[in-house]
Amino acid sequence: MIRIMLVSKEPEALGGLARGLKKRDDIDLIHVGSKEEVLGRVEEGGIDVVVTDAQLPDKEPLSLVTELMKKQPLINCAMVSTLSPEDFHEYTEGLGVFMQLPLNPGEGEAEKMLEILNSIDVLLKA
Secondary structure: OEEEEEEOOOHHHHHHHHHHHOOOOOEEEEEEOOHHHHHHHHHHOOOOEEEEOOOOOOOOHHHHHHHHHHHOOOOEEEEEOOOOHHHHHHHHOOOOEEEEEOOOOOHHHHHHHHHHHHHHHHHHHO
């Protein structure tokens, strides 16, 4: 089972992504809306992926990812961002962010995310 946490102050902003991810039986989605919820759940363990929306109610997404990396350096993170791919790479370099998502990501992005996660899993098992 892959446990994916979606972090957004407005869950519907990640609704298309969630619908795409729910097509797989081996995915457990967890929706949270605050930094405290994220950090609490991650500390409990069992979270494989954290996806942050571009706007969070109590924390800037990059700050949240930075804090996550300090607590759980092997957790996979994806972020919604309107930055150019080059700027996004510079912005997140060294933080373990494996994917940039567009605003209101949909089912196509869910499929791409799962392909990347599968590639990461294969590399880790090699």
